[in-house]
Amino acid sequence: MRRRTVLKVLGLGLGGATVLGGGGLGAYYLTARQDTVGKIAFDAALPIPPLATSETGASGARVFALDVRAGETRFKDGPATRTWGVNGTHLGPTIRARRGDRVEFAVRNGLDQETSLHWHGMHLPAAMDGGPHQTVPAGGTWEPRWTIDQPAATLWYHPHVHGATADHLYRGLTGLFIVDDEVTEALDLPSEYGVDDVPMIVQDRAFDGDNQFEQRVPLGGSLGVIGDEILVNGAIGPYFDVTTRLVRLRLLNGSNARLYNFGFSDDRRFSLVATDGGLLAEPWETDRLSLSPGERAEVVVAFTPGERVELRSYPSEHGGALGRLDGFDDRLDVCQFRAAGSLSDDSALPAVLGTAPDLAGAAVARERSFVLASDQINGRSMAMDRIDFGVREGTVEVWEVTNDNGFPHNFHVHDVRFQVLSVDGGTPEPPLCGWKDTVLLVQGKRYRLAMRFSDHTDPNVPYMYHCHLLQHEDEGMMGQFVVLGDGEEVGVVPKEHQHS
Structure with a gap:
């Protein structure tokens, strides 16, 4: 049951x-409420994931080698923790590429079981998506390739093995994938990686008495594994040395289930400049920002010389009657920022950033409704051999999505960015006014999402849509769709998907 x-x-x-x-x-x-404020030592420098290196292939593409392997990582005093990582023992390098780049990957699976790497937020052919149909067998190599054709954004990669995604991600298989373009590079935003442009992969973990990861589900909890330790880029209680007045934080909620409500210890205001799919039209100033699992945000924070301040996660209002059991009432210190005695001031916060989503007035080819409840979407559990529907390439569809069973869910769609047109018939809050690929679904509210399907067609190889609370996904809250070209009809999922 x-x-x-x-x-x-x-x-x-x-x-x-x-x-x-x-x-x-x-x-x-x-x-059942955690409060770590004032209890974190902040005695570890924030690790900055290295940038992945690449070589130029015969075709002129950038070729990246990604080795998935098991190892051990020391997070705290005592025994090392058994972990998985990419090109290391835990987490993976940050992949960075520009719009227009041709990229190729050699994903080598050094584990003793199959796994996969899904490029979350990437617009690419379904056969290259890294979803449950593109698993890499133990000892095998997968070689996806595509041309990056989307605006600058903070994306990420993680496993997507049907029924085992939560387990594989919890062991450590997570990394960022940053896409750059000329529009963003022309802005005067903080942009020096690891200095004033800082990646922050935020994840919760529980450890047993031997310092091993423990996949602990709270008594009465509904979301899955909730940890009592917060890791940022794989470090517990990290600090970051600030050397510039403005700092851009690329925040990823890389947890299996926990929702974060980010803010600073002094309640200072900061500016949201980008969401999942890229830049907002203009900065939005706030003192709190909620991210559910899979969501990303880029924020710009101003510091003054010599100060110390903590990034925290504050209680959230979205947990429902039993939210306390799943961490919604927790108050958690995440990372301390230590400003130097003098700070350089070489960047700015532009008043205009990008272009607002433009699908509100588009012709709509089809509307669809999705209800998430009881580990199912529209009353059906995920089936690997069932394509739920096809969409036509070049068209815009509007999907109305509702969470209808009282427990928190969110919703992620592969391949496309979407515009949140309305929430319960009203104007979306500012954090939902940019391009998104993952959105928290507050119980009972109706979310109308507009998306355009373009470029990549395949009647047989599907993309996914699913709840990104990973236990829910693994238990079946997921479906599949294909993008069809002119004259194509929904096909049949191949029994064995070819990886090249």
Whole structure:
């Protein structure tokens, strides 16, 4: 019996707080809140993932070698932790390429089981997507290739093995994929990688008594694994030495299930400049920013000489009746920023950044509805051999998506960026006004998402749409679609997908 079905049987759904009010379970609920403010030593310099190197292939493409391997990583005093990584023992290098680059990868699987690398947020052919149909067998090599053709954005890569994505990501297979373009490079935003343009992969982990990762699901929790330690780029309690007045943070919620509500310890305001799919039309100033698993954001923060301030995750309002069990009431110190006595001031925050999404007035070829509930989408669990529908290349569709079972979910679509047209018929909040590929679904609200399908067609090899809370995805909250060219009809998923 699946976890959320069990919770319903126990009476721990929307009205579950009443049941939790008595006995030992009620006491557990009352104490199920973490607060690490003032308890973190901040004694480790923030690691900066290295930039992946590439060679020029015979075709002129940039060729990257990515070796997936098992190893050990020391996160704290005592035994090292068994981990997986890409070109290392934990996490992976940051891949960086420009729009127009032809890229090729040799993904070598050095594990003792199959895995995959999915390019989350990338517009590319379905056969190169790295989803559940492009797994790499133990000892095997996968060689995807494509031309990058999308605006600058902070993307990422991670495993996408059906039924095992949560496990593989938790072990450490995560990295950033930064796309650059002329538009962004012409702006005076902070741009020196690791200096004033800082990657921050934020993940939670639980450790057992021997310092091994423990996939701990809270009693009564509905999201999956929730850890009590926060890692940033693989470090617990890191600090970052600030040398410039403005710093651009590329935030990734790389957790399996935890939602973060980012803000600073002094409640200073900062500027959101980009979301999943790239730059906003103009900066949005705020003091809090929520990211659900899979979402990214680029923010610009101003510092003054000599100060120290912490990035925190504050309690969130979106957890529902039992949100406390899944960490929604937690207050967590994430990273400390230590400003030098004098700061350089070579960058600026432009008043105009990019171009706003433009699909609100587009002709709509088809509208579809998706309801997420009980580990299913529209009453169906994921089936590897079933293509749920086809979309026509060159058209715009509007998908109305609703979370309808009282537990938190979010929604990610492969290959495309989407525009959030409305939330419950109203104008989306500013963080949802840029291009997105992943969006938190607040219980009961209707999200209308517009997306254009372009360039890559294949009637047989599908893309995914799914909840990016990984336990939900692994348990079946996922579906498949194909993009069709003129005259093509939905085909049949190959029994064995070719990797080259």
